[in-house]
Amino acid sequence: MTSTEAVTLSVNGQQHSITVEPRTLLADALRGQLGSKGTHIGCEHGVCGACTVLVDGHPVRSCLTFAVQAEGSEIETVESLGEPDGGLNSLQRGFQRHHGLQCGFCTPGILMSLTQLFREDPSPDEERIRDQIQGHICRCTGYQQMVEAAVEESETNAKEGR
């Protein structure tokens, strides 16, 4: 299992050339070689959603994806979120305001799934929001406060005509 492949991965707009084994998981490459430690590994069998990143705009379990599969794709991780000035973006601020996170381990994956949802539909209803995050396990919060944060984001978007 020691054969290696050179791959170029685009993470948050930056190109990285790294060497990986064919079996190297995208999550491990991101965390171990590309310094994207905000991507967390919770179950390693694709259920908990903690490791979710966007690959070409789609939410993907980076624990079920090989790094070599992501070559040529645009990968977005939690580190890409935020305002240009370095502050939290409105969804992140909503999470803080509503106490939508506790230990924070599952949060990056949930933020990435919601980021994709809001790009597709800036003002989804609560049912749609719960559907989007049902692929994530959060053991701390019981989800209500993070759903409230996302609903508020949706309402703000609707009000501002986004």
Next chain:
Amino acid sequence: MIGERRVRREDVRLLRGEGTYVDDIDLPGAVYLAGVRSTEPHATILGIDTTAAKAVPGVLGVYTAADIEPINRLWRQQLTHSSLKMAVQRTLPVDKVRFVGELVAVVVAETRYLAEDAAELVDIDYEPLPGAGNYHRALELDVPIHEGIDDNVASHFSQSTGDVGWALSSAPHVLRETFTINRGGGHSMEGRAVAARWDTSLDQYTVFDATQGPHQARAHIAFALGVPDEKVRVIAPPDVGGGFGPKGGKYPEEILVTWLSKQLRRPVKFIEDRYEHFLTSYQEHQQEHHVEVGYDGDGKLLGLKDVFLHDTGAYAPSLIVPLIAGTTVPGCYKIPNIHIEFRAVFTNKVPCSAVRGAGRPQGVYVMERIMDRIAEELDLDPVEVRKRNLIQADEFPYAVGLTFRDGSPLTYDSGNYPGLLQLGLDLFDYDRQREIQRERRAAGVYRGIGVSIALEGVGIGPFEGATVRIEKTGRITAVMGAPPQGQGFETTYATIVADTIGVDPDLVDVVTGDTAAIAYGVGTFASRVMANAGPAMLQASIEVKDKLVQTASAMLEASAEDLEIAGTEIRVKGTEAGVPIADAARLSNVGSPGVNLPPGVVPGLTSTSYFNPSSAGYSASVHACAVEVDIDTGEIEIFDWVVGHDCGRIINPLLVEGQVIGGLAHGLSNAMYEEQMYGEDGTPLTTSYLDYPIPSARELPKLRLFHQETLSPLNPLGAKGAGEAGTLGVPALIATAVEDALRPLGVRINHLPLSPGLLGDLIAGAAERGAAERGAA
């Protein structure tokens, strides 16, 4: 400031993906430990061949019991009890394995991938022994799980108050029921994680451990290694990805990672994966309660006898789960005669330890089921039966007559249970809900209503400590031994310190979970930190403020009573005269080398305080909801869920609400979803989230919350505990509501969790019984 909704300072880094969990800590040169774990529930180890594993390039070593002999000493019980027998447990088992997943050997390699590859190549020769996957089988097992404990009973314990025999024989009505409940595991999203680095020049270990009790972990590791505590610094990082009980346990990896960091002169890291979490992180397992209860024609309780079995798994680090379960049974009701008795039984399963609730959900479930059955027998409203038995608001302190798990009398400190229940019923609109139920039933819908009330022994000792320092920068450092796993300690304790001293909370830095930062600590579990560390932090803040004021008084040549803190200064009230806090701290903490302090200036603006409560306090919670059951699919839909709780003084309502809702989700999971299954011999059958569901945002209904604040007299903050309040009453609630929904069919809920499969069987069984009865008639 105390009592205000304040957002958390922790959130900014966590939302950016900049939190630092154990696996994120940069340890240059680190190598990785992978476990070789038993595949047998119960077997003699005949031999271990590590040759092939050692030959894998990149492997630094493979270690079995024989290789770690100098440190493989007998573990001490984590918490002793007079009735608990001492079972043999070592870091690595020498001659036999007692559960699937038990660590038998470890491999250390340059990468985690290589370590796991090599672990597969370790060949262990087992002679299988008969195993027990439940207490009934264990009680009849031919081969004892531990030498010298032939009946596999780890503990047989009972306690009583009054005369239950007399009460049951003389009561007008007696009910006998058996209830079982399986609680499952913790399932923090971050698994167990520990990394260690050895400092060559100091011969000192630094251990980064995702633990709920760093000081206890230090004692555990130092004891095993045979070194003084001072040689082991354990740091629970500020970011730990959930705890929920199992991370308060002690594990072999903590010892091995630390020891190997010196042996190999390389930092060593162990990160548990989810499969290992299923197999090796402690779980709460199953209990079977045989209950007899005597009551009068009004439904008033006269006597209660609960004799139960508790599955303690392959080792029994403590008895806290059955002790707490038993003492939670009486709950908020007046029962003059009580007998609680349990046998904790060794089985070939991962050891039992507390999971959020720690035996309390089981106790609440038992008592609340009883209240429903009494109501049914007497044809009374189940809420009315509860009301008739409640301890009243003017009856505190209320002595139950038993001993709690902290060794103190089970005496409730304060509360208002009738008030809490009534607030809940009003918000739920109980009478209207009964009307809706009648309308829905008339339309052929199986709708039920559940109400449950739970008490929680919280804030148990022995103590927590806090140090508060005013730094020469003018900032304040607050240190506490207990570490957070998402509870928001940095925000909460900064609030207490700032409120007490009179500064902005942003001036306060909070340090948690580092054994080098404070001498002693106990840990984060049992909803105990606020009632222990809170008063300690309060007292240290009062003392340090006093030192600051004395120093400023000397500097300003003004009387202490005339001083006030304003922003970052101490001023003489009503004047412009003042001194920056930073200047006072510089004078007190640094001074001028060799020069005496000016008269009146206090040396060192620091204070350390430890708080030890005289006993546990008691939080209360009430739940009400309606459910509708689809009798064809066994699906349960929940409506109008109201939850109220009373955890004494609330420091930050926003965070308390998070604790309650999160706890409630865990309780719902225990009631309807997660169930750790084992074969008869102890083979685990649920080892991934594909067969062990945990509810998502789709399964969690929207909740309405309310608070009641009954202060505790046991500490100066009046705080109790909120961490588990949401969880306790939920299994009882769901059982109550579903049984009520299916009352027309005569379905009895005596086991939880209530999976759709089980519920389907119960509905089908009731339908068959109904048909047979009609046939007989």
